[in-house]
Amino acid sequence: MEDGVRIACDVYRPKAPGSHPVLYAHAPYIKDSVDLPSSGMYRYRETGNIARWVSRGYVYVHADVRGSGKSEGSFFPWGDREQRDSYEMIEWAAVQPWSNGKVGMIGESYYGMAQWAAAMHNPPHLACIAPYDAGADVYRHFVYKGGILATGFNNHWFNNSIRGRHFLDFPERPKRGDYMTYDFQLDYYRHPTFDEHWKSRRFDLRAIKVPTFSIGNWEGLQVHLLGNLQGFMQTSGPKKLLVNSGDPQKLFQEDLIEQSLVRWYEYWLKGMDNGTMKEPPVRIYVRNGEGYRDEQEWPLKRAETRNLYLSAGRSGVVDSLNDGALSWTSPRGGSNPTSYYSPDPAWTIPGTGNTVPGRFGLSHTTRKILTFTSPPLDQDLEVTGPLVLNLWASSTAADTHFIVNLMDMAPLPPDVAAAFKLLDASPPARRVTAGWLKASHRALDPERTTPLSPYHTHTDPQPLKPGTVYPFAIEVWPTCWVFKAGHRIRLDLASFDGQTHLGHLRGTDSFYHDAERPSHLVLSAVPKKQA
CATH class of the missing domain: 2.60.120.260 (Galactose-binding domain-like)
Incomplete structure (x- = not known):
């Protein structure tokens, strides 16, 4: 990065020679653990099926965010420096010989929130994003719900999915003394109101101009649902909204969601006029009712x-x-x-x-x-x-x-x-x-x-x-x-x-x-x- 810190990433490339569109994803979930199955026991396996995306002709770049996994620097989730890293990584990927110059972002939860954080800076080579199950305001959607500290999920997320895994399940971790020392929990105790600590992590959705496919889940009350709905309403570029129902991690690799993403990336990264932008911009799952239904807007004017x-x-x-x-x-x-x-x-x-x-x-x-x-x-x-x-x-x-x-x-x-x-x-x-x-x-x-x-x-x-x-x-x-x-x-x-x-x-x-x-x-x- 411009400050000299090195970000560790894996680059998965198609067998075919030449340049290809790029899908970029980053999170603090240890990129080397992609061999774990994507299941309810491994909620942090939220990249989608990397092998399938590569087989479709995409280069998949999967990175450990600053200070996590094998990356250098200090971990500070969704902070200004991590946002800058995503900008630089996208621009780096775009000019590699295996890239066609078009970069999209992919992934669920942290990977999805990272897309809002990157896209609000509008990197020149970022061609589209598809934030899946992605909150957009770390204070309001994640840590303090209505000003009430949400301890249950936060304690699990930071202690188990982040810090615990790095020390108990990752023997290859860097052995430096400042590794994973940032205390996310101590910081949220110190900042119970929406102060400067949180403001850069209320992602500026209105600044996002790149094409956005926002995919949410009605059961995403723990963190993410509002981010996906607000993202669709507030971003200013071409956009679509899909809201599903069920286990989002499981749905991410099922045909309906994956094929919707295939058509999205084909259109914006491969230039294929497949009709995806001529369809109704909104598809919602009507729970306890008819299932999926197409709409022209959100929220519904006829409500x-x-x-x-x-x-x-x-x-x-x-x-x-x-x-x-x-x-x-x-x-x-x-x-x-x-x-x-x-x-x-x-x-x-x-x-x-x-x-x-x-x-x-x-x-x-x-x-x-x-x-x-x-x-x-x-x-x-x-x-x-x-x-x-x-x-x-x-x-x-x-x-x-x-x-x-x-x-x-x-x-x-x-x-x-x-x-x-x-x-x-x-x-x-x-x-x-x-x-x-x-x-x-x-x-x-x-x-x-x-x-x-x-x-x-x-x-x-x-x-x-x-x-x-x-x-x-x-x-x-x-x-x-x-x-x-x-x-x-x-x-x-x-x-x-x-x-x-x-x-x-x-x-x-x-x-x-x-x-x-x-x-x-x-x-x-x-x-x-x-x-």
Whole structure:
């Protein structure tokens, strides 16, 4: 690199002589471990099938990012220097004798996030990117969800997928004293707000001009989904969006995704007019519905907002702290707020979070949280697009957390429902999407906020005044889901879920659902097509 640091990479070349288009990928996942199978046990194997790409006539350049694997320098994930390295590596690959001068980027998760980070600098020879399952804001999408530290995945990712592997599973590692000494976790403890430490790692999607094929996954609530949707909406070059459903790592090597990528790279790197840019720009998987469907835009212009109002009335179907209701009509009078004490004495960490054991040791997921549940739907309801929970709340503490899960409750046959009751276990419900907000981080950025997508600054936390009621706009991550007729929509609410840092927060939280303070969930509902 221009500062003298050497980046280790492997170059996989087709057998055919001559120059070829290049696919570039880099991550801190030890390039020498590509012999490991791409499976749920090796989540960091996210390059795609290198051999298949080479057989299609591409040079595949796979690098260890600075300070990882066999590369020199200090590891600092997605930082300014790593971004500069990607620029220089792309330009280096473009002028090699085996290159035709066109470079594309490829890969999932870290490899996908690295594509946003590189493309916002628009290297001259970067011809296209295809960020797959790729968050775009390390603070908001990855580390602090709504200002709440997401400990579960972060602890695993850094300790197991990164640092642990380098010392326990990589005997060929460099033996220098500064190897892998950067402490990602210590840094995120030191920077709990969106300060200068994070700003360069909120990738400037609006600066990206290169052709972009953004591929996301509806189950990517842990990190990535918002990055792929925002990437499609904000980049300024030619672009496409595909959102799938299922295990993204497995899907990456299956025919639908791989063939979509084949056509993308053929068009932009080989100059083949295969029609890929004449197709509808958006393809989404309608979960619990018709499967893949083509669209002309995201979000969908035909989606209509529908409000579900929180209510103190009992649904009669959920064993929870309150068994509250959801109603399609707004409240007309006053009502007492719904209150609970947090943390509940039955919650555990390490342990099962807010899931508690029933009488026979089986899991009960709702008994010690708040729930609000709708009546059975009289017809199918497709919810596709962004959502927001407008919540009026107070606390006896100076801060609290709001962790929201949107659930689909299917009707159960009477004998099955009776069996769950006998076993003292919670009936099954499917998680559709989720949202997070730390109460002190409630301030909104007016330039980036829309009615359905609140954008919080996370720069200047303001404590609550105990007992004072505040309005909170909680972003619930976008989804695409069909709630079937006879099913119920359920909103789960708690301050802790076992995957986040609660710390010393404790107090009684109250939620208001009267005419003056009508807490409600706003859905993006897609009208049924006329027959």
